[in-house]
Amino acid sequence: MSSTRTLAGVELSKQLWRLRTYLALGVTALVPVLITIAFALGGTSHHHHGHVGFFSVATRSGLDMPLAALSAMEGFLLIVVVALFAGESVAGEASWGTLRYLLVRPVRRSRLLAAKLSVAALLSLVATLVLVIVALAAGTAAFGWHPVVTPFGLVMPEGQAIIRLAVSAIYVAWSMAGVVSFAFLLSTLTDSAFGAVAGGVALGVVSEILDGIPAFGAVRYGLPSHYWQAWNGLFVDPVRYADMVRGAIIQVVYAGAFCALAWWRFSRKDITS
Amino acid sequence: MSAEDKRPVAIRGLTKRYAGGVLAVERLDLSVEEGQVLGLLGPNGAGKTTTLRMLLGLVLPSAGEVRIYGERVLPGASVLSRVGTLVDNPGFVPHLSGIRNLQTFWEAGGMAWSEADVDAAIEVADLGEAINRKYRTYSHGMRQRLGLAQSVLGRPSLLVLDEPTSGLDPHQMRQVRAVVSRMAAGGTTVVLSSHLLSEVEQVCTHVAVVDRGHLVSTGPVADLTGASRTVYIETTDLDAAKRVLSALEGVTSVTDQPPGMSVSLKGTPRHEVVAALVHAGVGVDTIHARNSLEDAFLELVGEASP
Numbered sequence: 001m002s003s004t005r006t007l008a009g010v011e012l013s014k015q016l017w018r019l020r021t022y023l024a025l026g027v028t029a030l031v032p033v034l035i036t037i038a039f040a041l042g043g044t045s046h047h048h049h050g051h052v053g054f055f056s057v058a059t060r061s062g063l064d065m066p067l068a069a070l071s072a073m074e075g076f077l078l079i080v081v082v083a084l085f086a087g088e089s090v091a092g093e094a095s096w097g098t099l100r101y102l103l104v105r106p107v108r109r110s111r112l113l114a115a116k117l118s119v120a121a122l123l124s125l126v127a128t129l130v131l132v133i134v135a136l137a138a139g140t141a142a143f144g145w146h147p148v149v150t151p152f153g154l155v156m157p158e159g160q161a162i163i164r165l166a167v168s169a170i171y172v173a174w175s176m177a178g179v180v181s182f183a184f185l186l187s188t189l190t191d192s193a194f195g196a197v198a199g200g201v202a203l204g205v206v207s208e209i210l211d212g213i214p215a216f217g218a219v220r221y222g223l224p225s226h227y228w229q230a231w232n233g234l235f236v237d238p239v240r241y242a243d244m245v246r247g248a249i250i251q252v253v254y255a256g257a258f259c260a261l262a263w264w265r266f267s268r269k270d271i272t273s
Numbered sequence: 274m275s276a277e278d279k280r281p282v283a284i285r286g287l288t289k290r291y292a293g294g295v296l297a298v299e300r301l302d303l304s305v306e307e308g309q310v311l312g313l314l315g316p317n318g319a320g321k322t323t324t325l326r327m328l329l330g331l332v333l334p335s336a337g338e339v340r341i342y343g344e345r346v347l348p349g350a351s352v353l354s355r356v357g358t359l360v361d362n363p364g365f366v367p368h369l370s371g372i373r374n375l376q377t378f379w380e381a382g383g384m385a386w387s388e389a390d391v392d393a394a395i396e397v398a399d400l401g402e403a404i405n406r407k408y409r410t411y412s413h414g415m416r417q418r419l420g421l422a423q424s425v426l427g428r429p430s431l432l433v434l435d436e437p438t439s440g441l442d443p444h445q446m447r448q449v450r451a452v453v454s455r456m457a458a459g460g461t462t463v464v465l466s467s468h469l470l471s472e473v474e475q476v477c478t479h480v481a482v483v484d485r486g487h488l489v490s491t492g493p494v495a496d497l498t499g500a501s502r503t504v505y506i507e508t509t510d511l512d513a514a515k516r517v518l519s520a521l522e523g524v525t526s527v528t529d530q531p532p533g534m535s536v537s538l539k540g541t542p543r544h545e546v547v548a549a550l551v552h553a554g555v556g557v558d559t560i561h562a563r564n565s566l567e568d569a570f571l572e573l574v575g576e577a578s579p
Contacts, residue, residue, distance in 0.1 A: 097364025105382035
């Protein structure tokens with residue numbers, strides 16, 4: 001073996017040798033299975049009282065289950081998982097005492113950050129895909145492969161539904177960009193991995209709380225979580241893309257700002273850990 | 274580029290003021306020549322660690338510069354590929370084995386594992402089968418040895434060690450010093466920090482004494498200790514010995530230290546003192562140098578005190 005591995009490859013293998021990575025992905029996979037089991041045991045009635053959105057139609061088709069799971073998990077569990085991957089990435093090294101040994105190598109700090117961020121982003125994407133794929137498999141096993149019935153009264157053939165589901169998954173993954181880059185920024189500022197993860201989660205949760213208070217008016221449109229559910233627009237007729245585009249752009253702004261700050265700060269930081 | 278510019282370490286006007294105003298290092302000039310083993314000696318808080326961290330590009334200087342083999346040290350400088358280091362404590366990923374940790378460290382520098390000279394490092398680690406165990410199961414001494422093994426990966430031309438024996442028992446200290454001596458014998462230039470005078474005296478060829486962020490003295494260990502030397506002597510006839518020594522040029526003081534005496538010498542070699550005593554018919558039972566560097570050190574650091 002005489003080849004050199006890329007920095008991102010080294011970083012990725014470090015994460016793939018960790019039990020924690022699999023625990024986080026495992027929980028992400030487990031919850032859709034639990035939801036599916038609960039619905040399967042809850043009877044075949046198509047009109048559960050109190051269920052809203054995709055949950056009201058979750059048993060109509062296996063293809064409805066990933067949409068229900070996305071709705072249910074996007075607002076908290078997914079935030080925790082992606083904040084974990086991003087918040088741990090640099091601060092975790094500081095708490096192990098390995099950060100200084102990464103930085104005494106002939107590698108620019110910005111390259112290290114790029115490798116770390118891309119691994120955190122990749123794992124976040126994988127978590128979203130795991131959620132969707134497991135929910136799709138469990139839902140299909142329990143409720144069969146039928147056209148999707150949307151909570152908005154639309155019936156959509158399987159082929160079209162699967163493509164829209166894929167787009168929704170990518171959109172949700174990208175919607176996490178603000179949380180990921182904020183947790184990553186904190187990770188470069190503090191030596192406490194826990195603090196960085198908690199900060200990332202807090203950004204998402206606080207944004208959701210503020211978004212639920214009408215008194216904040218137009219300010220809410222600029223919150224990172226405001227358009228998190230905008231992928232629902234793919235399941236109405238006619239399709240509504242506008243909010244998805246706004247949501248995607250808002251993430252670009254947040255991710256750009258947090259990452260720029262992380263790069264600026266980290267390239268000047270005295271490493272005393 | 275002249276030979277002078279290619280020195281392993283050239284530090285000029287190095288100053289570090291941390292956010293919050295603490296002046297850790299001030300206008301420090303220091304150079305290390307090829308093959309030297311330089312001990313950075315000073316009390317805790319003297320600025321040794323900050324100086325070494327600036328040498329490695331971990332801490333950014335407020336003023337001045339550091340050059341290694343002529344290349345200015347900035348974070349990630351390419352010349353760092355020639356430097357092996359142990360800063361403070363070893364730092365490893367707890368869920369990876371010792372050997373995988375070494376590989377991860379090495380490859381994170383963008384270098385091929387096959388060029389790491391792994392066998393030599395494994396020999397330094399001296400962990401046997403335990404090198405395949407997870408790092409979190411290691412004892413303190415094993416961790417320190419793995420840290421030392423990491424620092425010699427790829428046969429560095431310059432080895433920078435910050436307090437390499439801190440927290441070790443005497444046996445482990447001896448192992449660490451043996452590794453340093455072996456690397457030095459192989460031509461590696463070494464810079465190590467220590468607050469242990471005996472350690473610097475044992476392993477270093479040169480010493481730089483720092484106190485409160487300033488360089489107080491620098492030079493060969495022998496020069497520093499030679500400047501002021503105290504010996505302890507036991508003789509067959511104490512009174513006769515005192516008379517002889519008092520008359521001898523280069524003896525600055527003679528103090529009783531039962532059963533012998535403590536004699537301060539300025540420039541007079543020990544063998545001449547012994548010869549004078551024997552010539553006068555006084556038998557010499559014991560003669561040895563007292564903590565000479567300690568005396569020199571306290572003198573230097575004491576002089577710098579306000």
